[in-house]
Amino acid sequence: MSDYRVAIIGAGPAGLLLSQLLHVAGIDFVILERRTREYVESRIRAGVLEGTTVGLLDRVGVADRLHAEGLPHGGFALASEEGVVRIDVAGLTGRSVTVYGQTEVTRDLIEACIARGGRIEFAAEDVALHDIDSASPSVSWRQDGVERHLSCDFIAACDGYHGVGRATMPPAVLRTFEREYPFGWLGVLADVPPCDHELIYANHERGFALASMRSPTRSRYYVQVPSSERVENWSDERFWDELALRLGPDLARGLVRGPSIEKSIAPLRSFVAEPMRHGRLFLAGDAAHIVPPTGAKGLNLAASDAAMLADALIAFYARGDTAALEGYSARALARIWKAERFSWWFTGLMHRFPETDAFARRMQVAELAYIRGSAAAQMSIAENYVGLPLE
Ligand code: RFL
Ligand code: PHB
Numbered sequence: 001m002s003d004y005r006v007a008i009i010g011a012g013p014a015g016l017l018l019s020q021l022l023h024v025a026g027i028d029f030v031i032l033e034r035r036t037r038e039y040v041e042s043r044i045r046a047g048v049l050e051g052t053t054v055g056l057l058d059r060v061g062v063a064d065r066l067h068a069e070g071l072p073h074g075g076f077a078l079a080s081e082e083g084v085v086r087i088d089v090a091g092l093t094g095r096s097v098t099v100y101g102q103t104e105v106t107r108d109l110i111e112a113c114i115a116r117g118g119r120i121e122f123a124a125e126d127v128a129l130h131d132i133d134s135a136s137p138s139v140s141w142r143q144d145g146v147e148r149h150l151s152c153d154f155i156a157a158c159d160g161y162h163g164v165g166r167a168t169m170p171p172a173v174l175r176t177f178e179r180e181y182p183f184g185w186l187g188v189l190a191d192v193p194p195c196d197h198e199l200i201y202a203n204h205e206r207g208f209a210l211a212s213m214r215s216p217t218r219s220r221y222y223v224q225v226p227s228s229e230r231v232e233n234w235s236d237e238r239f240w241d242e243l244a245l246r247l248g249p250d251l252a253r254g255l256v257r258g259p260s261i262e263k264s265i266a267p268l269r270s271f272v273a274e275p276m277r278h279g280r281l282f283l284a285g286d287a288a289h290i291v292p293p294t295g296a297k298g299l300n301l302a303a304s305d306a307a308m309l310a311d312a313l314i315a316f317y318a319r320g321d322t323a324a325l326e327g328y329s330a331r332a333l334a335r336i337w338k339a340e341r342f343s344w345w346f347t348g349l350m351h352r353f354p355e356t357d358a359f360a361r362r363m364q365v366a367e368l369a370y371i372r373g374s375a376a377a378q379m380s381i382a383e384n385y386v387g388l389p390l391e
Contacts, residue, residue: 004030007139007152009165011040011120014285014302015158016109020060021310023116027317032124032141044262046102047212048296050387051095053303062112070100076199085372092382101214102299129155129168132281160286169278181268182354185222188239192258194219202246207352209246224351236260268292270344275329284309289336295343304390308332342384
């Protein structure tokens with residue numbers, strides 16, 4: 001008899017949501033997290049939740065604050081020097097997205113997990129996975145200088161891109177696919193009202209910009225910068241000036257400037273590792289795949305992986321059914337590749353590439369003009385943005 005049925009590595013959205021999906025199904029788990037609770041709860045990341053993600057938070061009973069404070073968005077704007085087109089997501093698909101920070105999702109899930117008696121070991125150092133090929137795997141870690149160890153039936157590596165889960169899989173079984181972009185996003189969080197009530201994705205000669213938000217009084221803005229750029233080179237004033245230029249005079253009129261409360265640069269990359277399972281080890285979320293943030297898909301993919309893995313584990317414990325566990329990787333990857341495609345395409349449409357010559361630039365301008373005039377093109381963007389179904 002093992003200590004726990006499922007050992008979850010990582011208390012990000014994938015690991016935390018998986019833990020609560022297992023909890024409501026009566027399957028016990030333990031979470032090992034390398035960082036402290038304070039660190040995990042203060043990481044500023046994603047902001048846009050698909051309806052499917054909101055539905056999963058509802059399913060585990062952790063959506064009260066989300067429904068009270070989250071902002072439903074029925075559309076967003078694509079802006080360029082040639083004009084603005086609003087993608088009417090709600091009108092086209094009948095569905096919407098919710099603006100609610102990943103930080104808040106993480107806080108809500110940690111609070112619920114602990115209140116329900118779930119065990120999260122924070123500050124777990126040197127986590128190592130053992131015997132993943134066998135029927136009785138185990139995990140070890142170090143905490144406050146003490147070596148610890150526990151046995152489990154399955155290990156869910158929800159430990160992000162730099163985690164130990166993928167690194168433990170034998171290199172011979174793993175195939176990876178990758179694209180690095182020669183730029184990153186410089187993000188600023190500020191307690192000022194957003195410049196518009198919806199998100200604005202702007203394609204500009206000087207580079208991409210995004211106007212997003214966390215609440216009616218808190219804005220989140222990004223500008224594209226070269227990969228080599230350093231955050232120290234960006235005073236608040238320089239950031240606001242650059243953002244205003246890229247949004248253009250009409251949209252920048254609504255811009256309210258204020259001191260940044262967070263400023264950081266995130267690199268952009270597309271990455272997929274296949275398969276997402278080896279023996280009793282399963283990968284979920286950023287541990288298996290990365291998307292550039294342009295499509296707002298990273299957190300949502302972490303949630304859909306967690307749901308598929310939870311369903312497979314629930315089928316196993318309810319009926320001894322191993323088919324869903326065996327099919328998990330293929331099922332998850334089918335959705336992941338579509339989100340990878342959308343995120344890659346949207347990144348290409350909106351960013352300035354160092355090698356962009358006059359022809360490539362005209363192609364972007366022509367595609368944006370086509371989207372402006374085509375209901376079919378807008379529909380394709382809307383159905384991807386709002387999230388493809390969990391098949
Ligand atoms: P996470 O959130 O990285 O969590 C992994 C957890 O594992 C821990 N860990 C370990 N624990 C124990 N032992 C080890 N050896 C460990 N190694 C790591 C880590 O400390 C961490 O707590 O992965 P997860 O759960 O898969 O969630 C993925 C999302 O966080 C990520 O995809 C999104 O943030 C991406 N993303 C966005 N996604 C969206 O859906 N919508 C958005 O609007 C959006 N915007 C963004 C984003 C990511 C960004 N950055 C910073 C890359 C905007 C930005 C700027
Ligand atoms: C954010 O608010 O952080 C955000 C919104 C939309 C994106 C990416 C990030 O596509």
